[in-house]
Amino acid sequence: MTGPGLRERKKQDTRAALAAATLDLAEEHGLAAVTVEQIAARAGVSYRTFFNYFSAKEEALLRPTGGGGSTFGAHLLAQDASLAPLDAARAALHEELSALEDDGAAWHRRLTVIAQDETLLPRLVQLGATNEREMAEAIATRLGQDVERDLYPGLLGAVLGCAVRVTLTRWHRLEGRTPLPRLLDEALDALAAGLPGARPAGS
Template sequence: MTDTTSEPELGLRERKKAATRQALHEAALRLAFEHGPERVTVEAIADEAGVSRRTFSNYFANKEEALFYGDLQRMRQLAGLVRERPASESPWAALCAAAERFYRGLGDLDPEWMSRNRMVRRHPSLAAAQVQTFAALEREMAAEVALRLGPADPLGLRSQLIAGTFLAVLRISLTVWLERRPEVGYWDLASEALVEAGRGFA
């Protein structure tokens, strides 16, 4: 049998899936902020996004996955940018260059929107899910660093230290930026912090 499905149609299908996944994520965040994460149900998220409960299950295993999807997606995009950096760059230089491209591409972050998301993520009922999500992100970033270090890091210790430090700098910079509301943009603050933190990895 000849496959009559064209590449453009496959692309459209994937875009629709991505849009549905994003709609569920945004619905989960919106409901969690309005009612508290502990009061949000999968059924409510599906209704808010205009899809069925079954459709929700095709994209996420639970509401926690839906809530943290944005963080996971952003870090996977960042890891992809690290992967594209020249092999001659040191791990820390590659991480910083990828982060600059990523955040410059995002443009100005909305402090109010970020604050609301942060309030939701800091809720006690989501603590375990948050730890699991960021542990997965750290492993993914450490794997990219390990490819650059190769045999020089046989146990993977240095890779994990570099990845953990890098992600901690981004997270702490965001916390300071949201709480202090400095005149500079988020990336300007984070890039300065990365320079300071990276002196030991140069």
């Protein structure tokens, strides 16, 4: 008997195959030179099947688990209500980045492709803005504030988005030798301390 669990696993397997094919081809040829037809053929599915999972090849590279966005909101709302907003956000991001690190080798390859392809910049900016908006909305919900009217949710969402981008960039440059959550903590600790002046190298 095939139930929803099996169907969902098959969908996850197909999505993963498409994401892996996109990454492989982007490494081999550059994403700009890769077509959806090539991705579908490499994954062993039809051209139309690709669009059941991703809206474009850029999404298959940048959001390999699908277009539904991050799970930050769910993680944030699950945190203890007594935690300060930044501490709750830190815990939520730890869960997200730990999950990303579970697929660390693929993400390191993906970040290398991204760093080498300037044509991805507009899509990265768009995704960054979307992620920050999602974080701001989740923060507003947790605090009972209005994301349109109140300053704090949007400001914290933007700061968190910046911290995550810097963290991922450092993790990639360090070739994954330092755990992502530790690098995130360094960034958030510096922000919480008010960005104290950095000492010159060698001092």
